[in-house]
Structures are given as C-alpha cells and as structure tokens.
Amino acid sequence: MSKSAVKISSDLLSNPLCEQEPAFLEMVTAFDTAMKRMDSFNQEKVENGTLPILFSRFSSVFPSLNMAVKRREQTLQDYKRLQSKVEKYEEKERTGPVLxxxxxxxxxLRPVKEDFEAKSKQLLEEMPKFYSSRIDYFKPSFESLVRTQVVYYTEMHKIFGDLTAQIDRPGLSDEQREQENDAKLSELRALSIVADD
Known part of the structure; x- marks a missing residue:
C-alpha cells in the first residue's frame, strides 16, 4: 500500500499543474515527502523483522502433526487392505492352502493393526493437548500484533500530523473544507464538457 502511495505522489509531482501552481507544488511535495517517509518506515520494519509474521513458529509444528496424521492414514490403508485380504480368505472354502x-x-495383519491402534491412540491423546496449547501461543502473538500496530499507527500519526501542519490552512473546519470542495465540484460539473450522470 505504501508503494502505491509513493507512486501516486510521484505521479502528482510530475503533473503539469505543479509547474503552474507553486502552492499546489508545495502541497504535493509535502505529500510526496510524507509518503516516502511512510514507505521508508514500512520497509525498515519489514527488513528488521519488527513486523511479526504471526503464527510462523506455531505453523512450523504443523508439518510434524500433519506427518503423524498422514502416517496414521497410511497405516489405516494398509490395515484395511490386509483386513479385506483376511476376510476374503475367511469366505473361501476351508482347504489346506486357503487355511x-x-x-x-x-x-x-496383526502388527499393522497394532501399529494403527498405537498411532490412533497417540493422536487421540495428543490432539486435545495440541489444540489447547494453541491459546498459549496465540496470546503472545496477538499481543505482539497489537504492539506492532501501536508502533505503526503512532509513526503514521506523526508522519501525517507533520503533513497536516505543512499543508493545512488554519481556521477552516472540516465542514467548511467539505463545503469548499462541494462548491468546486459543482463548478466542474457545470462545465459543458462534463456529461450528466
């Protein structure tokens, strides 16, 4: 987002209006400086790793969990395959070779069944512990996110506060600014080259 803001401010600076209106050039230059400060702050935080990537450490646990589930599933497939083989022989006539x-x-089948039951038991015991431990991880991660947001928005408040001080016309309320903007838009809409909606 900050890259887009920098692009917009650069495009505004290269606009011919900036050459014609020194006051507008001053405002756009202040805006461009603020956008570059914002982008620089964002890049610094990303490069330093200050902005946390939430859940990255916790998600690194998932591969082992996923592997345990996959191993159980593979064992289940082997178990089912061997179980159907046993059932097939049980249905046949009881001759010497069939027996x-x-x-x-x-x-x-016996060791595969034992392996499957052991893996299932382990998952049944450990999954509730795993799920309950996620709260212990998410709390500090969430706190870290909130602290990072505080730092970010404090810096953005400072940057935009400085920008406001540079381009603000004192004495005008937000309502007066809005009325002024509406009046300018009405003038533009009144031009013959503007199509009606």
Whole structure:
C-alpha cells in the first residue's frame, strides 16, 4: 500500500499543474515527502523483522502433526487392505492352502493393526493437548500484533500530523473544507464538457 502511495505522489509531482501552481507544488511535495517517509518506515520494519509474521513458529509444528496424521492414514490403508485380504480368505472354502494363506494374512495383519491402534491412540491423546496449547501461543502473538500496530499507527500519526501542519490552512473546519470542495465540484460539473450522470 505504501508503494502505491509513493507512486501516486510521484505521479502528482510530475503533473503539469505543479509547474503552474507553486502552492499546489508545495502541497504535493509535502505529500510526496510524507509518503516516502511512510514507505521508508514500512520497509525498515519489514527488513528488521519488527513486523511479526504471526503464527510462523506455531505453523512450523504443523508439518510434524500433519506427518503423524498422514502416517496414521497410511497405516489405516494398509490395515484395511490386509483386513479385506483376511476376510476374503475367511469366505473361501476351508482347504489346506486357503487355511495357510488365511493364517499368513492374519500374521501380516496383526502388527499393522497394532501399529494403527498405537498411532490412533497417540493422536487421540495428543490432539486435545495440541489444540489447547494453541491459546498459549496465540496470546503472545496477538499481543505482539497489537504492539506492532501501536508502533505503526503512532509513526503514521506523526508522519501525517507533520503533513497536516505543512499543508493545512488554519481556521477552516472540516465542514467548511467539505463545503469548499462541494462548491468546486459543482463548478466542474457545470462545465459543458462534463456529461450528466
């Protein structure tokens, strides 16, 4: 946003009106200086890492959590595959070779089932702890965000306060300024080259 403001102020400075009206040039120059100060402040804070990137440390935990869920899902797929194999042999006629394959399929299924149950149990125990701990992380991050916003808006208040002091015409209220702007707009709308809406 500050880059756009700097672009707007630069475009205004290159406008021919600035050459014709010294008072307008002075106002636009003050505006340009303020926008460049704002952009410089923003760049400095980004480069120094003062503006926090919220949740970056907490999100770094997610890959391990996601991997644990993926491993459980993979084990579940293996478990289902082996379970269907066992069920297939249980449905067949009980002959010697089928019973041997059934026994072998059950032996293959047992460690996979135990692994799946262990992973599921671990996730069921740890997920509630994980979710409850997120509050402990978000509180300081939120506080950091608020403090950063205070610093940012304090600096912006200072920059725009200085700008107001440079371009302000004392003695005019906001209502008088608005009436003056409406009068100028009415003059512009009255021109023959302006189309009616």
């Amino acid at each position: 041997a394959k059934l026994h072998q399929a059950r032996e293959e």
